[in-house]
Amino acid sequence: MTSPAELDRVQWHALTHAYGSAEDVPELIKALYESDGKTADEAIYELYGNIHHQGTVYSASAPAVPFLAHAVRHAPNKRAELLMLLAVLSDHDPADVDLPHWASSSVAAVCVELCRVLPELLFCLKDTERGVRRAALRVVAAVAELLPAEQRVSAMAQLDAVYATDPVPSVRADAMVVLARFGRETAALDSPLPEVRLAAAMLAVARSGPPYPADLMDVIAEDGAEPDPGDDDFPWSGTTTQDERLRRLLTEDPDASLTVAARWITAGDVGSRGSWLVEEIAETWRDREPAVLDLLVAALPHQRGARALASRLRTIGHWVELLPEPDAGLRDTLHQYAGADEETAGPALLALVHSRDFRALELVLRRPSARLLAAAAQHFPEAADQLIPVIRRELAAGATGNEGIALVGALAPFGTAARQALPELVACLQTRRAAIVAARQLGANGIATRETTDLLSEATQSTDLALRAAAAVAHYQLSGDVDPALRTFEGLLSRTGQTHWYLSALEPLRSAAAPLLPFIEPLLGAGYEWTRVAAAEALYWITGSPDRAVPVLVELVGPTPVGLRALKALAATGQVPEELLPTLRSFAFSPLRLIHDSSLSGQDHLDEELRTLARTLLAAD
Known part of the structure; x- marks a missing residue:
């Protein structure tokens, strides 16, 4: 450990961090000792942003380690936060240690410094605060494979004591995980502590690989149904929490994961834990939509709060589109939620539209929004006579931004029937509301009027380059006169930048x-x-x-x-x-x-x- 009195012995101005010169690091380290907690918090925040930035460390990171270790002992109110900073600074893939570039890397220098000061930090394993003990375990884990033999023996003896005697089950579980980093296996699946059993099952699952043994899945299903309330504050390597690691492991075996998720959902879907796992399976594996949707529907009554319920309904709405024929039970459930007078009715109704249930059409017409109308147009193009008047009315009311874009886009599935909206499209072009998509739709409509072609010609001079391209193509489609389009695109394609946007508009010109x-x-x-x-x-x-x-x-x-x-x-x-x-x-x-x-x-x-x-x-x- 090195006290702040020795900060001037380091040539900080010659070192760098994420934002350039590290000459500001000494003042940040001194601030850690301030009695004002806010000042210390701000210093820690700044250190997380400069000597460690988005997973990267710098030449100034390693010299800071001895000073941070000193602050751990002498700034006890920030002990846990400082220990986690040390753990994050030294985070690395153990496989990197054998690579040629390792020895000269900044993270290797951080690890060397942390190994040197680690004996003076082990007292934190006996701290009265559980958060400090958990953070100290992360520090030991970060350099477990790099410690010299003598330090390994000492560290493991203290880890054994934590695992055997700590009064907090989650701390014991953490100690077992760190012991595994040292190659020490513990027969913990029979532990009376669910936290320890869960951690042991995770270690066993990681060793076995998929398909996972049923007995381990039983342990995870039974003991993992509720999240560790302090997990987010104490990530392991890769800034990954134990929960995130569990989800990643389970996702590698979709059948086992869906079984575990079903049990978690049946147990109340605490913290939407089962739902999140189900959603990750859907995002990772193909053809799991039927099972995923069944479980998400089962989870709906367990959601706590409108935000969680809306999230589940949005997910259902996304995946239900992939079912050739969504079953009646699923559609009835969505209809029930869609008909409710609550803030979650919107996501439910969108999901009902995506399920192609015709009852959705009546609800959309009663409670129209740009997004719902666009989805209804896509899934019920045969309902043009009902939907087009509502789309026209919403456009005429002055819809702008993304709403205007969605409404104009909703006309596309209707083919020639969309010509009814010609006045509204012209108004959009005149007022520059959703003008780009309006120009495209006018060109696709195929109805040429003097007013329309004049407006499109004028739009080819717009300062909005994407509008220039869309208007030039639409003008050609309606007038057959290619010269204005050629002049417009010559100018656009002569520019540097996002030329692919303009190239993609050229198809109608052939x-x-x-x-x-x-x-x-x-x-x-x-x-x-x-x-x-x-x-x-x-x-x-x-x-x-x-x-x-x-x-x-x-x-x-x-x-x-x-x-x-x-x-x-x-x-x-x-x-x-x-x-x-x-x-x-x-x-x-x-x-x-x-x-x-x-x-x-x-x-x-x-x-x-x-x-x-x-x-x-x-x-x-």
Whole structure:
């Protein structure tokens, strides 16, 4: 340990942290000793942000360790927080220790310093505060495999004492986890303490790998139904809490996880624990939607508060779209919640719409919102006569922003019937409300009037470049005059920046856009993936030849949003090279979701699109 009196012996100005020079670190360390708790808290917060920043440590991090260790002893009111800072600073993957770069890394320097001062920190294992004891255990765990033999013996003796005698079960469980880091196995599955049994089962599950033994799942289902109330404050390595680690382990075995989640939900879904596990299974594994939805419906009565209930209903609404025929019981439950006069009725009604239950249509018409109308238009396009008047009314009332965009977008599924909304679309373009999507819809409507074409021509001069592109294409679609569109796109494609947005608008022009090829062809080699895929698409639309587009698209195909876009474009060319077939098989038959999907992703089941398209292409081969 090193006292603040020795801070000036370190050349802090020559060291760096996340924000540059580390010359501010001494004042932050001195602030840890202030009697004013707020000042010390602010100093700890700043240290978390500079000598440790988003998992990275710096040249100033290791020199700070001895001073932080001194503060642990002499600033007892902040002991737990400082110990956790030391643990986080030294966090590393044990496998990295054998890599060539380890010895010269900043984290290795931190670990060396922590190993040196650790004997002087072990007194914290006997602190009267359980939080301090738990934090001290994290510090020991962080460098367990790096301690010299003599220190290992001393540390393990003290860990054994904590495991055997600590009055708090969660602390004993932590001690057992740290002992395992030292290679010490404990026969704890028969412990009378559920916290210890749960930790022991987790260690055994991690060793066994999936499929997990049923007896271990029984322990986890029985003893893991309620969260550890202090878990979030004391993460392990990787800043991962024990709860997060448990979810990750369980997610590797979906069948076992769903069984555990069912028992947790039956036990009351405390803290939405079972629901969160179920949702993670759905986000990770394909074809689990029926079981997931059954469990989420079972969890609805156990949700505590409107926020938790709304979250479960949103998740149901997301995944129910993937069921070919949602069963009547599920739809009846959603209808019941959707009909309630509560703040959760909105998510329930959206889920009911996604389930394609026609009872949803009446409720949407009674309580319309932009999002509900857009979803209803997608799932009930045959209800144009009922939905279009309401969409028009909402647009005429002055909808702006995302609401206006959603309302205009809701017209697309109705085809020529959407022409009824021509006055509202013109008004949107005039007032610049949802103007970009309004311009696109006007072009798709195919009704040319002098007013409309004049407005679109005017919009091609807008300071909003995306509006320029949309208006130029729509003007061409309605007038057949390609010159204004060519002038507009010459200007747009001559700019640096997000040119892929403009390239993606060119499809309706087809061969009429041939004069733009000198601007497009160089973009086939652009550094940005989205630009390359958009350039390849545009090249194929304009020339009708796949020769130059296909190699670019094949290179970009992958389990990512841009990779899916490339695969769609490749499918449109009708050419799928043989060397791509193994990749398509992996897309088609992987049990795991290859593109992340969740109710919070804001995306429409891209992984399902990837699988379906891959299977279609394989069948056509």
